Amino acid sequence: MGRLIVIEGLDGAGKRTLADGLAAELDRRDRSVVRAAFPRYGTDVHADLVAEALRGAHGDLADSVHGMAVLYALDRHGAAGTVREDLQQHDVVLLDRYVASNAAYGAARLRQGADGDFVSWVSELELERFALPRPDLQILLQVPTALAAGRAEQRERSDAERRRDRFETDSPLQQRCAEVYTELAEAGWWSPWRVVDGAARVDFAELADVSLGELTRE
Ligand SMILES: Nc1ncnc2c1ncn2[C@@H]1O[C@H](COP(=O)(O)OP(=O)(O)OP(=O)(O)O)[C@@H](O)[C@H]1O
Ligand SMILES: Cc1cn([C@H]2C[C@H](O)[C@@H](COP(=O)(O)O)O2)c(=O)[nH]c1=O
Numbered sequence: 001m002g003r004l005i006v007i008e009g010l011d012g013a014g015k016r017t018l019a020d021g022l023a024a025e026l027d028r029r030d031r032s033v034v035r036a037a038f039p040r041y042g043t044d045v046h047a048d049l050v051a052e053a054l055r056g057a058h059g060d061l062a063d064s065v066h067g068m069a070v071l072y073a074l075d076r077h078g079a080a081g082t083v084r085e086d087l088q089q090h091d092v093v094l095l096d097r098y099v100a101s102n103a104a105y106g107a108a109r110l111r112q113g114a115d116g117d118f119v120s121w122v123s124e125l126e127l128e129r130f131a132l133p134r135p136d137l138q139i140l141l142q143v144p145t146a147l148a149a150g151r152a153e154q155r156e157r158s159d160a161e162r163r164r165d166r167f168e169t170d171s172p173l174q175q176r177c178a179e180v181y182t183e184l185a186e187a188g189w190w191s192p193w194r195v196v197d198g199a200a201r202v203d204f205a206e207l208a209d210v211s212l213g214e215l216t217r218e
Contacts, residue, residue, distance in 0.1 A: 001087055001088065002032075002086065002087040002088070002089070002090045002091050002092055002093055003087075003091070003092050003093070003136040003137070003211065003212065003213060004083070004087060004093050004095070004133055004134070004135045004136050004137075005022075005092055005093070005094050005095070005135065005136060005137050005139065005211045006094075006095045006097075006098040006100070006135045006137070006138045006139065006191075007019050007022075007094070007095065007096050007097070007139045007141060008097060008098070008100045008101060008104070008138055008139065008140050008141065008181060009140060009141035009142065009143070009148070009181065009198065010143065010145065010148040010174050010177060010178055010181075011148060011152050011164075011167060011168040011174065012148040012149060012150070012151040012152025012153075012155065012168065013141045013142075013143045013148045013151070013198050014141060014143065014148075014151060014198050015096050015097070015141055016037070016096055018139070018141050018196070018198070018202065019035060019094055019096050021202060021204045022094065022204060022207055022208060022211065023035060023094055024204070025204040025205060025207070025208040026091070026092055026094075026208055026211070026212075029208065029212075031091040031092055031212070032089075032090040032091045032092070033090060033091065033092045033093075033094055034086045034089075034090045034092075034093050034094070035093075035094045035095075035096070036079065036082075036083070036093070036094075036095055036096070037095070037096035037097060038072070038075060038076060038079070038095065038096070038097045038098060038101065039051065039072060039075050039097075040075055040078075040079060044074075044075045044078050044079070046071040046072070046074040046075040046078070047071075047072075047075045049061075049071055050068060050071045050072060050075070051165070053068065053071075054165035054166045054167060055163075055165055055166070056166075062166060065106050065109045065110055065118070066106075066121070068106075069102050069106045069122065069125075070125070072101070072102050073099075073102060073122075073125055073126050073130065076098070076099065076126065076130070076132055077126075077130045077132070080130065080131075080132050080133060083095075083132075083133050084133055087133065091212075092211060092212070095135075098132075098135065098138075099122065099126045099127065099132060099190070100138055100181070100184055100189065100190070102122050102126065103118070103119045103122045103123075103180070103184060103189070104177050104180040104181045104184060105167065105173075105177055106118045106119075106122065107119050107180045108173055108176035108177035108179075108180050109173060111176065112180075113179075113180060113183055114180050114183035114184045114187055114189060115183070115187075119180075119184070119189070123190075127190060134190060134191055135190065135191040136191065136192075136211075136213065137191060137192055137193070137194060137210065137211055137213075138185070138189075138190070138191050138192070138193045138194075139193070139194050139195075139196055139207070139211075140181055140182070140184075140185045140193055140194070140195045140196065141196050141198045142178070142181070142182070142195050142196065142197060142198060143197075143198035143199050144199065145171065145174050145175045145178055147198075147199055148174065148198075149168075149171060149174065152164055152168050182195075194207070194210055
């Protein structure tokens with residue numbers, strides 16, 4: 001049985017870049033890694049609806065915190081079978097965003113904390129009702145909000161396809177979201193967490209050890 005490793009963090013934090021580095025280190029150790037990112041744009045209709053709503057389509061859909069969260073959750077519900085199969089066949093399944101993104105962004109939008117009603121609702125929907133595979137480790141890539149925003153802007157400048165959406169341009173939302181993520185990690189919500197300082201050099205050897213369960217948390 002493979003290990004399910006999730007990378008979480010703000011928009012522009014550098015999650016995909018971190019996933020590249022971790023996957024390269026695992027590959028160097030001859031571990032088979034399969035990767036996915038949520039939302040699954042271009043693959044799942046719920047993910048595409050989310051992307052369209054965040055850019056102003058579908059009337060007031062994006063205003064509904066629970067409505068958007070259900071779409072994100074249905075995308076994962078549709079992927080759960082594949083994740084389970086991949087866990088049978090690979091050493092590591094590495095995900096860029098998963099259920100905690102729903103918990104953190106939704107709670108932040110509603111100005112709640114990790115102990116609030118919204119996170120409980122996400123737990124009931126995605127952990128209990130959908131019974132999504134539980135991560136072995138959730139990695140929180142923690143960066144100052146301004147740095148994440150700067151990285152997202154830099155990427156927007158270099159990639160016209162990656163225009164920032166409604167959440168990405170909302171700095172107060174990102175700040176509240178960072179706080180909820182920290183609370184989720186401190187509470188060990190749903191799995192063990194590892195907090196990685198994204199403003200510093202990342203020790204990929206150590207992160208691979210932790211991901212493989214060969215080193216326990218500090
Ligand atoms: N450690 C780093 N140092 C400097 N720049 C970085 C670092 N990590 C990522 N970047 C740059 O920041 C930008 C955003 O990185 P990346 O796409 O990995 O973020 P992300 O968290 O996956 O973003 P999103 O969730 O919005 O898709 C990219 O231009 C990337 O090259
Ligand atoms: C998976 C997921 C994502 N979100 C939020 C986080 C981002 O602001 C956007 C889109 O994600 P991307 O990484 O920028 O493509 O959606 C969310 O609120 N809930 C989720 O489950």
